[in-house]
Amino acid sequence: MVAMQPIDIISGTAIAMEGDDIDTDRIIPARHLKALTFDALGTFVFEGDRTNAKAAGAVHPFDAPEHAGASVLVAGENFGCGSSREHAPQALYRWGIRAIAAVSFGEIFRGNSATIGLPCVLLTPEAAAQARAVIAADPTAEVTVDLAAKQLRTAGRSWPVEINESLRRRFVSGGWDSLGTLAEGTAAAADLSRRLPYLNGWQAA
């Protein structure tokens, strides 16, 4: 098993993203799926939205100087929906994001984020709105995602966050390498495979 760094407390400045249903095509456009490695993806996070914002004379949060170096992202509902591309959490991670708190997540995005050590935690809609307002009012405020206490904290306020308990324990203990966990089940998987009709010559299940 590959021992990983425990992930328990993530602190830094935060970006609050408005809007729901932010899909992975927006987080990283498909042309970057042609890269043979994930290394350079950080530069291209939200590339299309950033280009469009610039053209309209606006500043996208990922270009705003006050957000440079942010490590927490707070979002609304269904964040990371759409395409299964792991390039999306990879791009966010490589840009510098180390934890995401949202009302809900695209299922595959959440799983992908977990495998690369980027925890996705759930907030209630009220908490997400309040946290986003606090961050918008003071982009320099330190925001903490605390997986040990299951809290999001900033500016003297705190909100409870939800995360699957088994995953949370693996993050906090440094045992979050999914391949390591799965490899522990190798013998059990082989046993099971012998019971599956399509692998055992169609004997009755």
Add this chain to the structure above:
Amino acid sequence: MAATLYRKVFDQHVVRELGEDQYQLFIGLHLIHEATSAQAFAMLRERGLKVGYPERNVATVDHIIPTDDTSRPFADPQSEALMSALEQNTGSFGLRFLSPERRENGVVHVIGAERGLTQPGLTIVCGDSHTATHGAFGALAFGIGTSQVRDVLATQSVIVNRLKVRRIEITGELAPGVSAKDVILYVIHRLGPKAGVGYAYEFGGPVIDAMSMDERMTVCNMVVEGGALVGYCNPDETTFGYLRGRPSAPQGEDWDRAVAWWRSLASDPDAEYDDRVVFDGAEISPMVTWGVNLGQSVPVDGHVPGPAADASGEAALADARAFMGVEAGQPVAGIGIDVAFLGSCTNGRLSDFVEVAEALRRSGARVAEGVRALAVPGSQEVRAQLVERGLDKVFETAGFEFRQPGCSMCIAMNQDRLNDGETAASSSNRNFKGRQGSPTGRTLIMSPLSVAAAAVRGAVADPREVFGITG
């Protein structure tokens, strides 16, 4: 105990419980394509690992492949690099590669079914969210990311949570000119793009029962646009009829035993669901998206919505309208298009093209001046059958370019893409901002027949009127 197909297939594939509703799930079939696998193979190499169950992993190339000049090396060096990486990786790890060289390639979700690799009762994954397509056969199929592709290659398993199950019944019958695509667009419109988060969608009822496998695949394909990871139909005679005789389907005595097992997996009549919704098939019209998510659709005789009653709802609508360049209250019929795209894993199968070709031939209609129209078959097999029936000529006569198979303009990773500010009528599945290759390109999602109608008129139009379909 009465159970759903989801529950039965899931339980039969649990390797072990990891606690708190997380499971190690065995994977019966892993499909691989070039755009999400290169890094996974690299990670395997880094850790010095082999592929655990090579015969349960099958690869093809679809996302980056050109649909005009497919000679090697590909004109685009990055595409060529991904293609060579896939050839090398499948070669050195001993995996089957359905290759363009042998004319076996196609969009991964089209060829899985076509070859009979997709079967009821399998757990199927691919580094691609539209893996849900395979649920049409009563498989438990879902998309995964690249690190999970690595995990499956190494251990033939993934870590998952169990989903809730929502039964979606479509009663009655569909009116003529209304297709499976309209059914799923309607469902997403009614339930919204996030209603499926945490759910598997089970489809049933008379409309689904009457559908062909091609149509069921179109329905299951797009559950992910409704927020669901998994969509499925229960296996029945239509399923078995489709599979019988396909290259990878069981043969002889195995066939009978397989069918018996498959039948046993269908949801029991008294199975309990976490939620249940019923829609009347007769209420469904041809649907068209006007916005930037798949919930933002209306019937073809409808209007762009707005303003919404609540401020945050209106903010989202206004953003979508601004991006799409449409006004609240504007009829969707008549929105001009520059490009018509027929194809993708949603609607790139034989019956999709046959339906459109027949409508074009019957009506003698031609693509409107100034519209670039592409017909991109979902696989070599689909293409070969169309050519055999002479339907390639029908498309060409009508003014479509008839191309080689691939994902093409669904995702625009090859040369097929929108120019800035262009609008496409597309039979694919996503209208997200920038999806078709330009950050300012716009996508209107609709059925193949509606795409053809839009191509002919140069603007969104009711296919029933354009092609004289009456009921």
